Amino acid sequence: NKQVILKNYVSGFPKESDMEVKTTSLKLKLSEGDSSVAILVKNLYLSCDPYMRSRMSKLEGQYVDSFTPGSPIVGYGVAEVLDSSHPNFKKGDLVWGITTWEDYSIITATEVLFKIQHTDVPLSYYTGILGMPGMTAYVGFFEVCSPKKGERVFVSAASGAVGQLVGQFAKLFGCYVVGSAGSKEKVDLLKNKFGFDEAFNYKEEADLNVALKRYFPDGIDIYFENVGGKMLDAVLLNMSLNGRIAACGMISQYNLEQPEGVQNLFCIVRKGIRMEGFLVFHHYHLYPKFLEMIIPQIKEGKITYVEDIAEGLENAPSSLIGLFSGLNIGKQVVSVTRG
Ligand code: NDP
Structure with a gap:
């Protein structure tokens, strides 16, 4: 049984x-000693998610x-x-969850374990569009942003697992949508594959405030926040009156010892902005x-839905840390077996 082990707690940027x-060895059978609700599974796809970084500390x-070192x-x-x-759960079922x-694996905690009902779509989708990131985009956009x-x-980190869906939901809903991402290839995807009205590479903008004014001369009504830091600060200056910010994540802060200060928070008061955080875990009742x-x-x-599938558990560490330098193009998945 091949396993990916966390060696020690991590500080700063995680490394391979x-x-x-x-x-290690594992008997491929449940026995008397196992919990009364144990499920033996063969893992097929694993999901690389930014929140996992915090569990490494x-x-x-x-x-x-925290994860347990060792x-x-x-x-x-x-x-x-x-x-x-x-x-x-019975032999032969396909499941997604923790x-x-x-x-x-032998799974004993089944609070977040769902039986897969639709198998006529790629199974890897249950790590992304049909799994936790999909639910995050859905809850964040429709429940938290109150869109009109x-x-x-x-949308920031707009080409990723969550962002690409938020943009498409917003377009289907009849909104004007702009996304930011960290490379030309990702910007092209946003415009040409996901149908964003506009997109820009935030790494090439000397002044994010100027960039946002270019695409939102009349202000931003809804910001789907995935990155935090400097981007959030520039967005606050450009929000419309009574705008809404769904605080989904702040990946630019996850590897910093000291969070970067946001200077423009008073805009929340002045412009009557509603900024609301949410965790997808609290909304799984909406999954059906x-x-x-x-x-x-x-x-x-x-x-x-665009996925970036790495093959083999050996490639799981590099895939996970790649999220923090933007190596993933779309949802980062690891296929446990190769080929
Ligand atoms: P992605 O698939 O978008 O992968 C992460 C992306 O973040 C990278 O590809 C990179 O894209 C971008 N990024 C990395 N570092 C930085 C940085 N310093 N500044 C700006 N962008 C950066 O991840 P997800 O879609 O899975 O997650 C997106 C966000 O949603 C994260 O903040 C995550 O924590 C959050 N989240 C929150 C949930 C909740 O319940 N609230 C649930 C799931 C996710 P680029 O090349 O564009 O820089």
């Missing part, structure tokens, strides 16, 4: 050498726990059930409603 791939009192990494994935003593970064047709929407909306949209080709 913070993790190692090791082979020593955390206290946070919404997630133990394998835990995260979202797609798996096939090989054996089960849980009444809701698993471990290894070939085979014709509103002006800005979300599937009902998104499955037909995928099948009718109204929504598209």
